[in-house]
Amino acid sequence: MSKYCSICAKPMEREGDICEACQESIRAEAMGRQRKVAKESKKELEKLGIRRGKDAKPPKGSPISKQGGEEEKKPHHFKSMAEYLEHLKEKGR
Numbered sequence: 001m002s003k004y005c006s007i008c009a010k011p012m013e014r015e016g017d018i019c020e021a022c023q024e025s026i027r028a029e030a031m032g033r034q035r036k037v038a039k040e041s042k043k044e045l046e047k048l049g050i051r052r053g054k055d056a057k058p059p060k061g062s063p064i065s066k067q068g069g070e071e072e073k074k075p076h077h078f079k080s081m082a083e084y085l086e087h088l089k090e091k092g093r
């Protein structure tokens, strides 16, 4: 009773659906695919990790701190207390 490989249709003596050569090639392909998938998932994880790390750090030179320093005016910057109060009112808006 002779069987034929279901992939390359060559007659084979061993039991099974496919011949040894096709088995080898399929195994190699599966291994390669698995390795590739593992590599890709690792890449994705690394990407996510790097992104998370960046987000966790506070932004350097944020405009808020710069503006705050410029806007903080003391009464002596104004000719009179009235002007200073006026400035405070403007700021409050």
Ligand SMILES: [Zn+2]
Residues within 6 Å of the ligand: 005, 006, 007, 008, 009, 010, 018, 019, 020, 021, 022, 023
């Ligand atoms: Zn075959």
